[in-house]
Amino acid sequence: MKVVLTGAGGFLGWHTRLRLHALTDHDVAAVDRSTWTRLPELVARADAVIHVAGVNRGDAADVESGNLELARDLAEAVTAAGHPARIVYANSVQDGNGTPYGLGKRGAREILEGAAASGGGRLVDVRLPNLFGEHGRPNYNSFVATFVAAVRDGHDPQVADRPVGLLHAQGAAQALIDGLATDAHRIDPAVTTVGVQQVLDLLHDFKRSYDQGEFPDLSSQFRIELFNTYRAALFPDHYPIALAPHTDPRGTFVETVRCRGGEGQTSFSTTVPGITRGEHYHLSKIERFAVISGRARMSLRRMFSDEIVDFDVCGDQPAAIDMPVGWVHNITNTGTEVLLTQFWSHELFRPDAPDTFPERVRPHPQES
Structure with missing residues (x-):
C-alpha cells in the first residue's frame, strides 16, 4: 500500500x-x-x-x-x-x-x-x-x-x-x-x-535508581514505556556509563547490571578485530552493551536522521551504553585483540516477537 x-x-x-x-x-x-x-x-x-x-x-x-x-x-x-x-x-x-x-x-x-x-x-x-x-x-x-x-x-x-x-x-x-x-x-x-x-513520583524514582547505576522496577508495560521516555532525554550526555572495577590480588570484578524488578536476559559475544555487530533498532526493548575486554566503537543513529553518535570504549575502563529505542546501533572491534562484550536486555528473547529490526547505522551509498 x-x-x-x-x-x-x-x-x-x-x-x-x-x-x-x-x-x-x-x-x-x-x-x-x-x-x-x-x-x-x-x-x-x-x-x-x-x-x-x-x-x-x-x-x-x-x-x-x-x-x-x-x-x-x-x-x-x-x-x-x-x-x-x-x-x-x-x-x-x-x-x-x-x-x-x-x-x-x-x-x-x-x-x-x-x-x-x-x-x-x-x-x-x-x-x-x-x-x-x-x-x-x-x-x-x-x-x-x-x-x-x-x-x-x-x-x-x-x-x-x-x-x-x-x-x-x-x-x-x-x-x-x-x-x-x-x-x-x-x-x-x-x-x-x-x-x-x-x-x-515514578520519574523521581527512575532518576534515583539510574543515577546510582541501577535500572528501576520494570515490572509493568507502563513503567517500561515511561523509563524509555526518561532515558531518551538523557542521551547522549549521560553516556557512556562508567562501570566501577573492584580489584584485588585475585583479579578484577565489575558489576555490569543491577535491576530492581522485571525480567532480564544476559548474554556475551566475542568479536574479532574489524568486525561489526548489531546494525538494528528496537521499538521498546531496553538493551545495554558493556565492553569487558578489548577496544570498541559503539555507533548510534536516530532513525530518519543522518547524525551519528560514536562512543569509543575500552575494557581497561569498563563502560556501558544503554541503547535508546528507535536508534540504530552497532559495535565494532577497533582493537587488535578479540573483543568481549556483554549484552543485557530487560526482557527475555522471544523468537516470535524479537523487537529487533535490521538497519545499518551507516547506510551504503545506494541505500541513502
Missing part, C-alpha cells in the same frame, strides 16, 4: 513512521513542513493518508485556524487526486470540547470526512488521549515531556494532581496503522489511567 504520512517530522509522526518502517511493508511518503507543497502529487499516487500534522500550541486563534488550514490542504489534494482514498485522522479526545484546539480538531475532521466521502473513500477517526514517549518536546507535546526534562535537570515541578489517561506514542502509532485496514469508522485506543503526581 502507498501511504502518505503528514506531520512525519513531529513527535507522533516520527513514532508512526518508525512503526510503519519496522512492522509493515507499506511504501511510505513522509511529509513535513519542508515538503508540504508536494502534498498534492504524493496524495495523487497514494492509497491512503495518515494525517498527523496539526497545531496544538500557540495563540488560541492560530491553534484553531492552523488545524483547519492543514485539513483544507489535504482535502484539496484528496479531491484533486480523483480516486477513492482512505484518510486515517490523528484526532483528539478533545474533539469538539469547546476549546480552540478541540474546535480545530473537530472542524478538521468534518473537512476530511467530506473530502473522503466525495471521492468514494472513507475517514477513520482515531481519538487520541494524552500522549507521551521518546523525544517529546517539553512544554509542547505533553506534561510528561515537561516532567522528564525537569527531573533530569534536578527540578521538582508543582503539580495539580488529577487522574489522566495516557498512551505511549507507539500505541498511538499502532492505532493509526490499524486504521489503514479496519472496517470501523472510529478507533478509541485503550489508555493507562494514572495520577499526575504518580507520574512525577
Whole structure:
C-alpha cells in the first residue's frame, strides 16, 4: 500500500513512521513542513493518508485556524487526486470540547470526512488521549515531556494532581496503522489511567535508581514505556556509563547490571578485530552493551536522521551504553585483540516477537 504520512517530522509522526518502517511493508511518503507543497502529487499516487500534522500550541486563534488550514490542504489534494482514498485522522479526545484546539480538531475532521466521502473513500477517526514517549518536546507535546526534562535537570515541578489517561506514542502509532485496514469508522485506543503526581513520583524514582547505576522496577508495560521516555532525554550526555572495577590480588570484578524488578536476559559475544555487530533498532526493548575486554566503537543513529553518535570504549575502563529505542546501533572491534562484550536486555528473547529490526547505522551509498 502507498501511504502518505503528514506531520512525519513531529513527535507522533516520527513514532508512526518508525512503526510503519519496522512492522509493515507499506511504501511510505513522509511529509513535513519542508515538503508540504508536494502534498498534492504524493496524495495523487497514494492509497491512503495518515494525517498527523496539526497545531496544538500557540495563540488560541492560530491553534484553531492552523488545524483547519492543514485539513483544507489535504482535502484539496484528496479531491484533486480523483480516486477513492482512505484518510486515517490523528484526532483528539478533545474533539469538539469547546476549546480552540478541540474546535480545530473537530472542524478538521468534518473537512476530511467530506473530502473522503466525495471521492468514494472513507475517514477513520482515531481519538487520541494524552500522549507521551521518546523525544517529546517539553512544554509542547505533553506534561510528561515537561516532567522528564525537569527531573533530569534536578527540578521538582508543582503539580495539580488529577487522574489522566495516557498512551505511549507507539500505541498511538499502532492505532493509526490499524486504521489503514479496519472496517470501523472510529478507533478509541485503550489508555493507562494514572495520577499526575504518580507520574512525577515514578520519574523521581527512575532518576534515583539510574543515577546510582541501577535500572528501576520494570515490572509493568507502563513503567517500561515511561523509563524509555526518561532515558531518551538523557542521551547522549549521560553516556557512556562508567562501570566501577573492584580489584584485588585475585583479579578484577565489575558489576555490569543491577535491576530492581522485571525480567532480564544476559548474554556475551566475542568479536574479532574489524568486525561489526548489531546494525538494528528496537521499538521498546531496553538493551545495554558493556565492553569487558578489548577496544570498541559503539555507533548510534536516530532513525530518519543522518547524525551519528560514536562512543569509543575500552575494557581497561569498563563502560556501558544503554541503547535508546528507535536508534540504530552497532559495535565494532577497533582493537587488535578479540573483543568481549556483554549484552543485557530487560526482557527475555522471544523468537516470535524479537523487537529487533535490521538497519545499518551507516547506510551504503545506494541505500541513502
